[in-house]
Amino acid sequence: MPCELHDEAWLALLAAGRLLADGPRDLAFCERDGEWHCEPVRADRTAVAAEQVLFVAADTGTDEESTFDAGAATRVTVYRPRERVPELTDLTTAGVDARMQSFARVYLPIVHGAARARTTDRVFVAAHVTQTLDGRIACTNGQSQWIGNEADLQHAHRMRALLDGVAVGANTVLQDDPKLTVRHVEGPDPKRLVISGTGRALAGEEHRQVFDAPGSIVLVRDDVTATAPTSHVELVPVERNCRDDLSPAAILAAIKAQGVHSIYLEGGARTVSSFLATGAIDLLQVHVASMVLGSGLSSFELPTVEHVRDGRPFVMDHASLQGHLLLTCWPQPRD
Numbered sequence: 001m002p003c004e005l006h007d008e009a010w011l012a013l014l015a016a017g018r019l020l021a022d023g024p025r026d027l028a029f030c031e032r033d034g035e036w037h038c039e040p041v042r043a044d045r046t047a048v049a050a051e052q053v054l055f056v057a058a059d060t061g062t063d064e065e066s067t068f069d070a071g072a073a074t075r076v077t078v079y080r081p082r083e084r085v086p087e088l089t090d091l092t093t094a095g096v097d098a099r100m101q102s103f104a105r106v107y108l109p110i111v112h113g114a115a116r117a118r119t120t121d122r123v124f125v126a127a128h129v130t131q132t133l134d135g136r137i138a139c140t141n142g143q144s145q146w147i148g149n150e151a152d153l154q155h156a157h158r159m160r161a162l163l164d165g166v167a168v169g170a171n172t173v174l175q176d177d178p179k180l181t182v183r184h185v186e187g188p189d190p191k192r193l194v195i196s197g198t199g200r201a202l203a204g205e206e207h208r209q210v211f212d213a214p215g216s217i218v219l220v221r222d223d224v225t226a227t228a229p230t231s232h233v234e235l236v237p238v239e240r241n242c243r244d245d246l247s248p249a250a251i252l253a254a255i256k257a258q259g260v261h262s263i264y265l266e267g268g269a270r271t272v273s274s275f276l277a278t279g280a281i282d283l284l285q286v287h288v289a290s291m292v293l294g295s296g297l298s299s300f301e302l303p304t305v306e307h308v309r310d311g312r313p314f315v316m317d318h319a320s321l322q323g324h325l326l327l328t329c330w331p332q333p334r335d
């Protein structure tokens with residue numbers, strides 16, 4: 001059974017994101033007195049005195065492999081980013097504990113993806129769905145709070161804190177009225193991005209919590225005339241395509257122009273599916289809750305396929321969230 005994630009390493013992970021702001025480098029996560037810290041690797045590449053050490057090799061995208069030395073430390077593991085599932089190798093008889101290994105496998109691909117996007121001037125997209133065992137993200141009437149559990153909520157807030165922006169579709173704003181801020185963990189708030197081609201998310205008199213604080217952006221079609229509900233909200237026009245829709249590529253270009261190089265795409269189904277259909281997702285997280293609804297909204301809305309070979313392939317990794325499952329899925333090209 002996979003392990004629960006490691007709360008004690010959260011602040012060290014935030015520090016890792018900051019250390020990678022100027023480009024790829026090797027890092028060391030060290031546990032002292034039960035707390036994890038993140039620091040650059042020493043010049044002699046040897047583990048420091050600590051209860052456990054996780055070396056994290058730089059994400060350079062080349063075949064060149066950094067080397068690390070366990071020195072006198074007793075529990076040392078090396079994490080190497082790979083194009084898909086990362087690789088962890090113990091340098092000592094027992095490596096770092098299983099919770100830290102799970103934590104690294106879930107969050108270091110996010111930290112590296114966000115850092116790489118900044119240096120290559122693109123937008124890293126991590127999408128997320130919380131679904132039942134039968135693949136539903138909401139009841140037929142749209143009610144979805146909460147299919148996930150406490151650990152999923154904390155996970156979502158970690159993801160928001162690690163990435164520049166969090167994005168949702170108009171229906172999610174109208175149905176769920178999310179705040180999209182970081183409250184369940186320590187960390188910075190992301191820019192809050194609402195995708196609403198028609199501007200529907202701005203219509204009506206109803207108060208929407210997503211527009212409460214500075215840092216909200218609504219992406220609308222460039223032919224739509226809408227008014228921002230408060231001075232906190234910026235309307236960003238996005239060039240529409242021939243179907244009068246917004247292509248994810250155009251949405252990402254508009255987001256990048258706002259200085260956002262990584263987003264957490266939190267739903268709903270139509271939004272995540274439009275990105276998935278055009279290959280605009282780098283990594284998809286699927287939280288599988290221990291529940292069956294038997295009816296309701298499907299996790300994805302994609303064109304009909306006639307044969308299973310036309311399905312979309314992924315490479316997957318998994319972790320446990322308080323008895324639920326968190327899948328990290330990397331989209332693969334079809335053969």
Ligand SMILES: NC(=O)c1ccc[n+]([C@@H]2O[C@H](COP(=O)([O-])OP(=O)(O)OC[C@H]3O[C@@H](n4cnc5c(N)ncnc54)[C@H](OP(=O)(O)O)[C@@H]3O)[C@@H](O)[C@H]2O)c1
Nearest residue numbers: 130142144169170171172196197198246267268269270271
């Ligand atoms: N379990 C979960 O993980 C989870 C997460 C989030 C939401 N939900 C649930 O999911 C439901 C909402 O999902 P949904 O699929 O109905 O809607 P949605 O994805 O939240 O919103 C769809 C709307 O977003 C805009 N949009 C998204 N992508 C677009 C694109 N490429 N081009 C143009 N506009 C785009 C459009 O707004 P316009 O119509 O204004 O053009 C579209 O109608 C709710 O019931 C919510 O509770 C569940």
